[in-house]
Amino acid sequence: xxxxxxxxxxxxxxxxxxxxxxxxxxxxxxxxxxxxxxxxxxxxxxxxxxxxxxxxxxxxxxxxxxxxxxxxxxxxxxxxxxxxxxxxxxxxxxxxxxxxxxxxxxxxxxxx
Amino acid sequence: xxxxxxxxxxxxxxxxxxxxxxxxxxxxxxxxxxxxxxxxxxxxxxxxxxxxxxxxxxxxxxxxxxxxxxxxxxxxxxxxxxxxxxxxxxxxxxxxxxxxxxxxxxxxxxxxxxx
Numbered sequence: 001x002x003x004x005x006x007x008x009x010x011x012x013x014x015x016x017x018x019x020x021x022x023x024x025x026x027x028x029x030x031x032x033x034x035x036x037x038x039x040x041x042x043x044x045x046x047x048x049x050x051x052x053x054x055x056x057x058x059x060x061x062x063x064x065x066x067x068x069x070x071x072x073x074x075x076x077x078x079x080x081x082x083x084x085x086x087x088x089x090x091x092x093x094x095x096x097x098x099x100x101x102x103x104x105x106x107x108x109x110x111x112x
Numbered sequence: 113x114x115x116x117x118x119x120x121x122x123x124x125x126x127x128x129x130x131x132x133x134x135x136x137x138x139x140x141x142x143x144x145x146x147x148x149x150x151x152x153x154x155x156x157x158x159x160x161x162x163x164x165x166x167x168x169x170x171x172x173x174x175x176x177x178x179x180x181x182x183x184x185x186x187x188x189x190x191x192x193x194x195x196x197x198x199x200x201x202x203x204x205x206x207x208x209x210x211x212x213x214x215x216x217x218x219x220x221x222x223x224x225x226x227x
Contacts, residue, residue, distance in 0.1 A: 043220035
Protein backbone atom coordinates (compact mmCIF):
# COMPACT_ATOMS: atom_id res chain seq x y z
CA UNK A 1 0.00 0.00 0.00
CA UNK A 2 0.88 3.66 -0.09
CA UNK A 3 2.84 5.31 2.70
CA UNK A 4 4.52 8.62 3.46
CA UNK A 5 7.41 9.16 5.85
CA UNK A 6 8.45 12.60 6.98
CA UNK A 7 10.89 13.82 9.56
CA UNK A 8 9.65 13.98 13.10
CA UNK A 9 9.40 17.29 14.86
CA UNK A 10 9.33 19.66 16.39
CA UNK A 11 11.80 21.52 14.24
CA UNK A 12 12.93 24.78 15.81
CA UNK A 13 14.72 27.41 13.72
CA UNK A 14 15.61 31.04 14.00
CA UNK A 15 14.02 33.59 11.70
CA UNK A 16 15.72 33.81 8.27
CA UNK A 17 17.21 30.32 8.59
CA UNK A 18 17.09 27.79 5.75
CA UNK A 19 14.42 25.13 6.08
CA UNK A 20 14.33 21.54 4.85
CA UNK A 21 11.65 19.06 5.86
CA UNK A 22 12.32 15.63 4.41
CA UNK A 23 9.57 13.51 2.91
CA UNK A 24 9.82 10.12 1.22
CA UNK A 25 7.05 7.95 -0.09
CA UNK A 26 6.11 4.45 -1.16
CA UNK A 27 3.43 4.05 -3.79
CA UNK A 28 2.38 2.00 -6.76
CA UNK A 29 2.13 3.77 -10.06
CA UNK A 30 2.66 7.49 -10.38
CA UNK A 31 1.14 9.39 -7.49
CA UNK A 32 0.65 13.11 -7.12
CA UNK A 33 2.52 14.65 -4.20
CA UNK A 34 1.43 17.43 -1.87
CA UNK A 35 2.48 19.55 1.05
CA UNK A 36 -0.28 20.80 3.32
CA UNK A 37 0.06 23.30 6.15
CA UNK A 38 -2.04 23.55 9.29
CA UNK A 39 -1.77 26.80 11.20
CA UNK A 40 -2.82 26.83 14.87
CA UNK A 41 -6.58 26.59 15.18
CA UNK A 42 -7.16 26.33 11.44
CA UNK A 43 -7.88 23.59 8.90
CA UNK A 44 -5.49 22.06 6.41
CA UNK A 45 -4.46 24.25 3.50
CA UNK A 46 -2.72 23.12 0.35
CA UNK A 47 0.76 24.65 0.24
CA UNK A 48 2.05 23.19 -3.01
CA UNK A 49 1.84 20.14 -5.21
CA UNK A 50 3.53 18.25 -8.03
CA UNK A 51 1.82 15.76 -10.28
CA UNK A 52 4.69 14.12 -12.14
CA UNK A 53 8.38 13.36 -11.84
CA UNK A 54 10.75 16.34 -11.89
CA UNK A 55 7.89 18.79 -11.38
CA UNK A 56 8.62 21.53 -8.87
CA UNK A 57 5.80 22.90 -6.76
CA UNK A 58 6.24 26.33 -5.23
CA UNK A 59 4.22 28.77 -3.16
CA UNK A 60 4.95 31.51 -0.59
CA UNK A 61 8.70 30.94 -0.92
CA UNK A 62 8.39 27.19 -0.30
CA UNK A 63 9.54 24.69 -2.92
CA UNK A 64 9.52 20.93 -3.37
CA UNK A 65 10.66 18.81 -6.31
CA UNK A 66 9.12 15.45 -7.19
CA UNK A 67 12.08 13.05 -7.32
CA UNK A 68 11.01 9.67 -8.61
CA UNK A 69 14.49 8.15 -8.44
CA UNK A 70 14.72 8.80 -4.71
CA UNK A 71 10.94 8.70 -4.07
CA UNK A 72 11.22 12.02 -2.27
CA UNK A 73 9.44 15.36 -2.09
CA UNK A 74 11.45 17.44 0.37
CA UNK A 75 10.09 20.84 1.37
CA UNK A 76 12.51 23.79 1.36
CA UNK A 77 12.44 27.50 2.06
CA UNK A 78 15.41 29.81 1.88
CA UNK A 79 14.49 32.19 4.69
CA UNK A 80 11.76 31.31 7.16
CA UNK A 81 9.61 33.77 9.08
CA UNK A 82 7.86 33.56 12.43
CA UNK A 83 4.56 33.38 10.55
CA UNK A 84 5.68 30.06 8.99
CA UNK A 85 5.27 28.36 12.36
CA UNK A 86 2.73 25.58 11.75
CA UNK A 87 2.41 21.84 11.21
CA UNK A 88 3.41 20.65 7.74
CA UNK A 89 2.06 17.45 6.22
CA UNK A 90 3.45 15.62 3.23
CA UNK A 91 0.84 13.60 1.35
CA UNK A 92 0.30 11.56 -1.78
CA UNK A 93 -2.67 10.68 -3.92
CA UNK A 94 -2.88 7.81 -6.34
CA UNK A 95 -5.66 9.00 -8.63
CA UNK A 96 -7.72 12.13 -9.18
CA UNK A 97 -10.59 11.24 -6.88
CA UNK A 98 -8.65 9.09 -4.42
CA UNK A 99 -8.21 9.88 -0.75
CA UNK A 100 -4.88 11.19 0.47
CA UNK A 101 -2.21 9.29 2.36
CA UNK A 102 -0.53 11.60 4.87
CA UNK A 103 2.76 11.62 6.71
CA UNK A 104 2.68 12.18 10.47
CA UNK A 105 3.29 15.89 10.19
CA UNK A 106 6.21 18.06 11.23
CA UNK A 107 5.69 20.82 13.76
CA UNK A 108 7.80 23.82 12.73
CA UNK A 109 8.61 26.51 15.27
CA UNK A 110 10.31 29.71 14.11
CA UNK A 111 11.81 31.90 16.80
CA UNK A 112 12.40 35.63 16.30
CA UNK B 113 -9.91 28.54 -3.11
CA UNK B 114 -13.11 26.63 -2.56
CA UNK B 115 -14.65 26.55 0.91
CA UNK B 116 -15.69 23.51 2.89
CA UNK B 117 -17.50 23.84 6.19
CA UNK B 118 -18.06 21.38 9.00
CA UNK B 119 -20.66 21.44 11.74
CA UNK B 120 -20.37 21.25 14.63
CA UNK B 121 -16.82 22.37 15.26
CA UNK B 122 -16.84 20.76 18.68
CA UNK B 123 -19.16 18.26 20.35
CA UNK B 124 -19.18 16.52 23.70
CA UNK B 125 -21.49 13.56 24.19
CA UNK B 126 -22.15 10.74 26.60
CA UNK B 127 -21.05 7.20 25.91
CA UNK B 128 -23.68 5.26 23.98
CA UNK B 129 -25.17 8.20 22.13
CA UNK B 130 -24.88 8.94 18.42
CA UNK B 131 -23.34 12.05 16.93
CA UNK B 132 -23.81 13.46 13.43
CA UNK B 133 -21.17 15.61 11.75
CA UNK B 134 -21.97 17.56 8.59
CA UNK B 135 -19.57 18.46 5.81
CA UNK B 136 -20.63 21.00 3.19
CA UNK B 137 -18.98 22.32 0.05
CA UNK B 138 -20.13 25.93 -0.04
CA UNK B 139 -19.25 27.12 -3.52
CA UNK B 140 -18.80 24.00 -5.62
CA UNK B 141 -20.40 20.64 -6.17
CA UNK B 142 -18.53 17.63 -4.89
CA UNK B 143 -19.37 14.18 -6.19
CA UNK B 144 -16.72 12.80 -3.88
CA UNK B 145 -16.00 13.68 -0.27
CA UNK B 146 -13.60 12.09 2.16
CA UNK B 147 -13.62 11.57 5.91
CA UNK B 148 -10.39 11.51 7.89
CA UNK B 149 -9.58 10.99 11.53
CA UNK B 150 -6.68 12.62 13.32
CA UNK B 151 -5.38 11.47 16.69
CA UNK B 152 -3.33 13.87 18.83
CA UNK B 153 0.12 14.47 17.38
CA UNK B 154 -0.52 11.93 14.65
CA UNK B 155 -1.35 11.99 11.00
CA UNK B 156 -4.70 12.12 9.31
CA UNK B 157 -5.99 8.67 8.49
CA UNK B 158 -8.47 8.19 5.68
CA UNK B 159 -11.61 6.54 7.02
CA UNK B 160 -13.88 6.42 4.01
CA UNK B 161 -14.68 7.83 0.60
CA UNK B 162 -18.18 9.20 0.20
CA UNK B 163 -19.71 9.25 -3.26
CA UNK B 164 -22.91 11.14 -3.98
CA UNK B 165 -25.83 8.83 -4.48
CA UNK B 166 -23.99 5.62 -3.68
CA UNK B 167 -22.57 3.71 -0.76
CA UNK B 168 -19.40 4.91 0.89
CA UNK B 169 -16.17 2.98 0.51
CA UNK B 170 -14.50 2.28 3.84
CA UNK B 171 -10.81 1.79 4.47
CA UNK B 172 -9.62 -1.44 6.01
CA UNK B 173 -10.26 -1.56 9.72
CA UNK B 174 -13.01 1.08 9.74
CA UNK B 175 -16.37 -0.26 10.88
CA UNK B 176 -19.08 0.81 8.46
CA UNK B 177 -21.84 0.16 10.98
CA UNK B 178 -20.06 2.31 13.50
CA UNK B 179 -19.34 5.22 11.20
CA UNK B 180 -22.37 5.78 8.98
CA UNK B 181 -21.81 8.00 5.97
CA UNK B 182 -24.51 9.58 3.85
CA UNK B 183 -23.82 11.70 0.77
CA UNK B 184 -27.32 12.62 -0.29
CA UNK B 185 -26.50 15.74 -2.31
CA UNK B 186 -23.60 17.23 -4.24
CA UNK B 187 -22.85 19.64 -1.42
CA UNK B 188 -23.45 17.62 1.75
CA UNK B 189 -21.97 14.53 3.33
CA UNK B 190 -22.68 13.43 6.89
CA UNK B 191 -20.76 11.17 9.23
CA UNK B 192 -22.69 9.63 12.11
CA UNK B 193 -20.73 8.04 14.92
CA UNK B 194 -23.16 5.50 16.36
CA UNK B 195 -23.11 4.34 19.97
CA UNK B 196 -20.05 6.45 20.63
CA UNK B 197 -17.46 5.35 23.16
CA UNK B 198 -14.50 7.23 24.68
CA UNK B 199 -12.11 5.60 22.21
CA UNK B 200 -14.03 7.34 19.40
CA UNK B 201 -12.89 10.69 20.78
CA UNK B 202 -10.84 12.29 18.03
CA UNK B 203 -10.62 15.08 15.49
CA UNK B 204 -12.69 14.32 12.40
CA UNK B 205 -11.89 16.15 9.19
CA UNK B 206 -13.70 16.04 5.90
CA UNK B 207 -12.55 17.08 2.46
CA UNK B 208 -14.40 17.62 -0.77
CA UNK B 209 -12.96 16.94 -4.20
CA UNK B 210 -13.41 19.67 -6.78
CA UNK B 211 -12.89 18.15 -10.22
CA UNK B 212 -12.16 21.45 -11.93
CA UNK B 213 -8.86 22.15 -10.25
CA UNK B 214 -8.59 18.40 -9.40
CA UNK B 215 -7.98 19.27 -5.78
CA UNK B 216 -9.31 18.36 -2.36
CA UNK B 217 -10.43 21.16 -0.06
CA UNK B 218 -10.53 20.50 3.65
CA UNK B 219 -13.02 21.46 6.29
CA UNK B 220 -11.86 22.94 9.61
CA UNK B 221 -12.53 19.71 11.50
CA UNK B 222 -14.81 18.57 14.31
CA UNK B 223 -13.47 17.77 17.77
CA UNK B 224 -15.49 14.89 19.27
CA UNK B 225 -15.18 14.10 22.95
CA UNK B 226 -17.06 11.11 24.30
CA UNK B 227 -17.43 11.01 28.07
